[in-house]
Amino acid sequence: MPELPEVETVRRTLADRVRGCTVSGVIVRRRDVIVTPDDPAGGFSRQRRTPAERGTRDERRIRRSRSPRRVEKSDLLLDDQISDIRRHGKQLALVGESGRCVLIHLGMTGEVMAPGPGQRLRAADHLHVLWTLRQPGGDSAGRMVFRDPRRFGGIWTLPTPQALADRWAQLGPDGLTITGEGLARGAGRSRRAVKAALLDQRTVAGVGNIYADESLFRSGIAPQRLASGLSASDWERLAGAIREILSQAVELRGSTLRDYRDAGGLPGDATSLHQVYGRSGRSCNRCETPLSDELVAQRTTVWCPRCQPAENG
DNA sequence: CGTGGCCCCTGTGGGC
DNA sequence: TGCCCACAGGGGCCAC
Numbered sequence: 462m463p464e465l466p467e468v469e470t471v472r473r474t475l476a477d478r479v480r481g482c483t484v485s486g487v488i489v490r491r492r493d494v495i496v497t498p499d500d501p502a503g504g505f506s507r508q509r510r511t512p513a514e515r516g517t518r519d520e521r522r523i524r525r526s527r528s529p530r531r532v533e534k535s536d537l538l539l540d541d542q543i544s545d546i547r548r549h550g551k552q553l554a555l556v557g558e559s560g561r562c563v564l565i566h567l568g569m570t571g572e573v574m575a576p577g578p579g580q581r582l583r584a585a586d587h588l589h590v591l592w593t594l595r596q597p598g599g600d601s602a603g604r605m606v607f608r609d610p611r612r613f614g615g616i617w618t619l620p621t622p623q624a625l626a627d628r629w630a631q632l633g634p635d636g637l638t639i640t641g642e643g644l645a646r647g648a649g650r651s652r653r654a655v656k657a658a659l660l661d662q663r664t665v666a667g668v669g670n671i672y673a674d675e676s677l678f679r680s681g682i683a684p685q686r687l688a689s690g691l692s693a694s695d696w697e698r699l700a701g702a703i704r705e706i707l708s709q710a711v712e713l714r715g716s717t718l719r720d721y722r723d724a725g726g727l728p729g730d731a732t733s734l735h736q737v738y739g740r741s742g743r744s745c746n747r748c749e750t751p752l753s754d755e756l757v758a759q760r761t762t763v764w765c766p767r768c769q770p771a772e773n774g
Numbered sequence: 775c776g777t778g779g780c781c782c783c784t785g786t787g788g789g790c
Numbered sequence: 791t792g793c794c795c796a797c798a799g800g801g802g803c804c805a806c
Contacts, residue, residue, distance in 0.1 A: 463799065551800080569800050570784075587784085611783045613800055653777070662801080669799055718799065719786085738799095759779070761797080 463567045465551060465636045465667030466710035466731055467721050471573055472548045475605070475724035478575040479555075479594055482602045483542050486593030487534045494589045494609065495532050495616045498624075536618035537590070538563055542597075549629040550636065550666025554619075561618070562625045568613030575605040575724045582606065583726055590616065629666075636667035636707045641697030648688045655691060655699075656684035657758035668703060670760045671716055671738045676702040678737045683769040684762045685755070709734055737763040 463471070489495065535541070541557035548554070553573070555563040565573060575594075576582055578601050587610040594602035607616060619625050634643045644665060648658035658664050659673040668676070677684050679702035682695060691699070715721060715729030718739070722728055732739075736746055741754035745765040754763045 467799075566800085568783095569798070571800095609783095610785070611798090611800095613783065651776080657777085660800090671799060716799075721799070760800095 463551060463571070463715070463721060464669035464672050465707050466672070466713075467715035467729065468548055468551050468553055468567065468667070469637075469711050470715040470723045470729060471567075472546050472553055473723075474727070475553075475573055475575055476546045478577070478724060479543050479602070479605055480546060481542065481544075481597055482594040483597070484538045484540065484592050485595045486591075487537045487539045488591040489532055489534075489537070489589075490591070491589040491612075492530070492532060494607070494612060494614070495537075495618065497530075497532060497536060497618050498620065500530075532618070535559075536561060536563075536620075537592070537616075543594075547625075550632050550662055551669065552629070552632075552666075554625055556622060556625070560621050562620075562622060564617040564619055564625060564628065565607065566614050566617075568609060568611065568615070570611045570720055571607070571609035571614030572720070572722060573605065573607055573724055574722070574726060576603050576726070578603045580726075582608075583722065584608065586610070587612075632662050632666040633664045634666065636665050636672075636703055637711075639665045639700045639703050641693065641700040644700050645691075645693065645696045649691070649696070651688040653688055654685050654757050655682060655688045656760075656762055658688040659703075660758055660760065665703065667707065670762075671735070672703070672706055672710065674738045674763055675706045675734070675736060678764060678769060679706060681769055683766075683771050684757050684764050685771065706734065737765065739763070 538555060538557045538561060541559050541561060543555055544558045545556040547556060553565045574582060588606050588608050590607040592605040594605060596602045633647050647664035651658050656673050659668050676699060680698040682699055710716060710731035713729055713731035714723060716731040717728035737752055740752050741763045742751060744751055745768060748767050750765055750767040752763050753766050754761060
């Protein structure tokens, strides 16, 4: 679901609602969406099984419902104050006054909502973690919830801001400030398609399938071109296009295709910026050539064969 | 080592 | 109406 503009919009709307609040209760409904530092392999490590071992959906659900270890609720900021909400790329972090950090990754369908007192949630299923919040004065501030139907997202508990910084240092520069040199440093020698390199969060943090296609269109670069074949001026144009589309999409509060909502439940309007994503077969807004689509890096990719020529535009 | 392919999940929309 | 299939905004892991 969310790329950088959507996560930044969640960050802002969430900060408005929960910054300064104290956590007076934590409910963990699904232990397996949470990864603590002592979990083996740092989470996300799911065993490889044959279809027979995997069983039916119901069997898997029952297996997972018996979660192994308890989570220390203080690691999820119980009795702590939420002093800051940060973002790098597509990742969000609640920073407690104690220094503890809760890193949230929304994956494809994750959302963080903070309904005020009395405000209803849009959906009551797939709520994996719930926090109860109080204002500094002690009044109720409602709740904050993590919901994620597909569970490609997750929550990592980290002991210190330094541990958070260490994690984020493994990602590339944030998309809002990416430079041509930054892109070239991360992907200039890669023999992958340039789109695959953009989707790799070590190249640039925050670009996903929508904004990869949109930034390639804006810079006139075909998604299939080998990253190592791009010139310095190609990287420069591409970086400029990434900064531009991302910041414009933030202004419009993100792209709501179907599920995405900000922390207050509001959809965003950034789909109005889309020139190629979701428009395969329709005509290019710039030159009227029908837009093409093809799988690149296992993701549906849409581009204009005329505005984005296969070799050096 | 870098890379492509497969997998993790649930929900939805289209075709029959 | 119901069934089956393809597809969806992400990314980890493994065999090459």
